[in-house]
Amino acid sequence: MDIINFFYNYMNRLFLLSCWFLIFPIVISSQEITLSNSQVKVKMDLQSGGAISYLSEASTNYNLVNIRDKGRYIQQSYYSGQDLNRIPNGQHPSWSPWPWNPIQAGDVYNHSPQILDHYETPTELYVKSIPMLWDMNNHPAESIFETWVTVENNVVHVKNRVTINRTDNIWTQIIPKHQELPAVYTIGDLKNLYTYIGSKPFHNQPLTKITNSGPPWTYWNTYENWSAHVNDSNWGVGVLSKTCNLFVGGFSGSFGGGATSVSTSYMSPLITLALKKNDVFEYEYDLILGTLTQIRDYVYANNKLDQTTNWEFNRVDNFEGWEMASGVSQLIANGTTLETEITGEDPFIYNLNTLIDPLEYTRVAVRLKNNTNHNHLELFWQNDNGSLSPLRSASLTTSGNNGNFEEYIFDLSNNVNWTNGGLISGLRIDPPGYGVVPQSVEIDYIRLLNATCLSENPVITGAETLNKLSNSSYSVPLSGGTWSSSNTNIATVDNAGNVSTLSSGVFTLMYQSANGCLASKIIEVLDKCYLPGTPSMIGNPALSSSVGISSLNRNVDNDDWVKEKKGAHLVLESKTKGLVISRMTTLQIQNIPANQLVLGMAVFDTDIDCLKIYDGTSWKCYNTPACP
Secondary structure (H helix, E strand, O other), X not given: OOHHHHHHHHHHHHXXXXXXXXXXXXXXXXXXXXXXXXXXXXXXEHHHOOEEEEEEEOOOOOOOEOOOOOOOOEEEEOOEEEEEOOHHHOOOHHHOOEEEOEEOOOOOOOOOOEEEEEEEOOOOEEEEEEOEEOOOOXXXXXXXXXXXXXXXXXXXXXEEEEEEOOOOOOOOOOOOEEEXXXXXXXXXXXXXXXXXXXXXXXXXXXXXXXXXXXXOOEEEEOOOOEEEEEOOOOEEEEEEOOOOOEEEEEEEOOOOOOOOXXXXXXXXXXXXXXXXXXXXXXXEEEEEEEEHHHHHHHHHHHOOXXXXXXXXXXXXXXXXXXXXXXXXXXXXXXXXXXXXXXXXXOOOEEEXXXXXXXXXEEEEEEEEEXXXXXXXXXXXXXXXXXXXXXXXXXXXXXXXXXXXEEEEEEEOXXXXXXXXXXXXXXXXXXXXXXXXXXXXXXXXXXXXXXXXXOOOOXXXXXXXXXXXXXXXXXXXOOOOOEEEEOOOOOEEEOOOOEEEEOOOEEEXXXXXXXXXXXEEEEEEEEOOOOOOOOHHHHOOOOOEOOOEEEOOOOOXXXXXXXXXXXXXXXXXXXXXXXXXXXXXXXXXXXXXXXXXXXXXXXXXXOOOOEEEEEOOOOEEEEOOXXXX
């Protein structure tokens, strides 16, 4: 199955249907909230679900957003489930059959979403709404949209979140679909579409002009993660979405036109994602006003090449960009492996947001435990020559259902379809197993191996969680390499592997050996600490304690030793013996079975000298003696 062509055909049909609105305009009223600085002005329309309805330079009223109908704007839009004919239920005939498709601005019949909450401050806009199903007549979607907007210099920064709480049994299939992150419709004056589509991103190589008279729109991969619509003076608006390589867009109508014109420019960063009935998904993006040079300068200053080489699957519910598709009914990231539940034919998982130099990385290692009676493992890839297909694939024979984890290495150094096709922008793994009887394959890791490495890439040893404003050391079984941090605002690292954390967040610690072998480790920095008791906390005057446990010989009636201790819920007393919390390594803590974890469970992590408390979803580390 050529999954990429399937999605392309689906989205092309989507935008062919949007011609309906190029002919029949809808008059839209607005109630807007506004945020601006000295360079840029942005508005969100409360009668259109908080979609961005206005974007201009601060000194003008020249709106760059096309708002001719509810399907345009700059807005959230998502897709899930199979296409269904629901015309008897009020579905518009021009949009039938159609999947579950909540849209921020409103539906095809011009109904507006319900606003649940909003605020407008000098530094931020926020809107929370219940979106409408695009194809239906006044059908609110069982989901909540949230949008946060801030501005800095010539840039509008947007954070979007969708919380899905579907109770229907209508769209029964969990199907990976293109998601627009976001949909960006700009005015016809910005008729020129530019991006970078070459194989040397972040080297100031010449830009490419995308020529398309859509719908249907055209698709392209840009490893700089941005595209821009500009006028003939090369001035306009760019969109940067750091998680997206794949974009779609073009121009429709006659050149020229303003915010309510038929003519429009369209572009959207895309990811392929299977949204479930109870899902939360969020992303961020930037809208940049300026010339092509100014837009690209901002991208270079605020983005970098993301060349992930290891997927370790060592964090709960973190799929690291991998999605399930045909034949796989469930993915489980349990903190140690990625488990695939196989219930159909041709099972596979995929990641369409990779960026791999095929000359630098010529081998792909997959370590898995095969719990099926089948032994066929396949790897597919997409590159500049085409999408996922048997032409770009390799296969191996695995052991069958022996209860052991084993590593399998695809050696692609002599495969011209790997080495000669440009950057690898997507991978697909077909694990062993098929059929209706549930089976599973557990994947320990997927790793890219450097062409010069004689064995698997080095593994970084050290903690996966740190506290803010702390220090920790990491090591690899090599010497002479260089250390780096993916985000120096969160943490820095010296050439000895000593990490200093600055702020909370997630960063990637990387080590590159002298011969080019690369190791990486995802680390979370927590904004957690403990604060010793103060007089204001224990009472003034101090409150007496009432419960205590003592190892001393206190068997005298009316002994008030507990009350002598002030401000405690529980007093533990010992002359020479201390209280010892269960001591475990980081790995031992990670391997505690999920069904044995209890809210409030405490252990001491001996690897990072940290008291950890389980909060019901994850372990929190407390080793900073005072809150900064």
